[in-house]
Amino acid sequence: MKKTIKLASIFLFFSILINYSPNAYSANSASVLIDGNKTYQSIAFAPLGNSVGLSLRDLTHIYNAFLEWKPISAVATLYINNKKIDVKVGDDSVYIDKKRNKLSSQSRLIGNDIFIPSDFLSMKDFAEITQTDS
Numbered sequence: 001m002k003k004t005i006k007l008a009s010i011f012l013f014f015s016i017l018i019n020y021s022p023n024a025y026s027a028n029s030a031s032v033l034i035d036g037n038k039t040y041q042s043i044a045f046a047p048l049g050n051s052v053g054l055s056l057r058d059l060t061h062i063y064n065a066f067l068e069w070k071p072i073s074a075v076a077t078l079y080i081n082n083k084k085i086d087v088k089v090g091d092d093s094v095y096i097d098k099k100r101n102k103l104s105s106q107s108r109l110i111g112n113d114i115f116i117p118s119d120f121l122s123m124k125d126f127a128e129i130t131q132t133d134s
Helices: 005-018 056-062 118-122 124-130
Strands: 028-034 038-048 051-055 067-069 077-078 083-088 093-097 099-102 107-108 113-117
Touching: 038 056, 038 107, 038 113, 051 056, 051 118, 056 067, 056 077, 056 113, 067 099, 083 124, 093 124, 099 124, 118 124
Parallel strands: none
Antiparallel strands: 028 038, 038 051, 051 113, 067 077, 077 083, 083 093, 093 099, 107 113
8 A cells, every 4th residue: 555645734834834943954843644644753854945854864764764874975875665765965866776866955964864855755766665656
């Protein structure tokens, strides 16, 4: 069964919260409803340009993924369902099994977490890996 992510609701909710954020480079948190009945508490988010950035650490919990961090190259690799997703800090692309996917803004390191634009969740390649609706 495919998970359905209520992206429109998430974007609207995050957009409202970002407008009230006292520091544009700090992370906030909110509850996110996934699959119509599973709520994840305290999902971190931060403004990234004109987009909302989601925490890679939190995405690993949601999708039962493994996260590997390479500090020298500033690349985080998510492993989901035997697929590899590379995220480079400061880059506006992700590489899903070496295929480049353009994002709306650059990923950013805030504190000890990497934030990636939320449009990542609606990418076709990501939806295929996670068996979600894009």
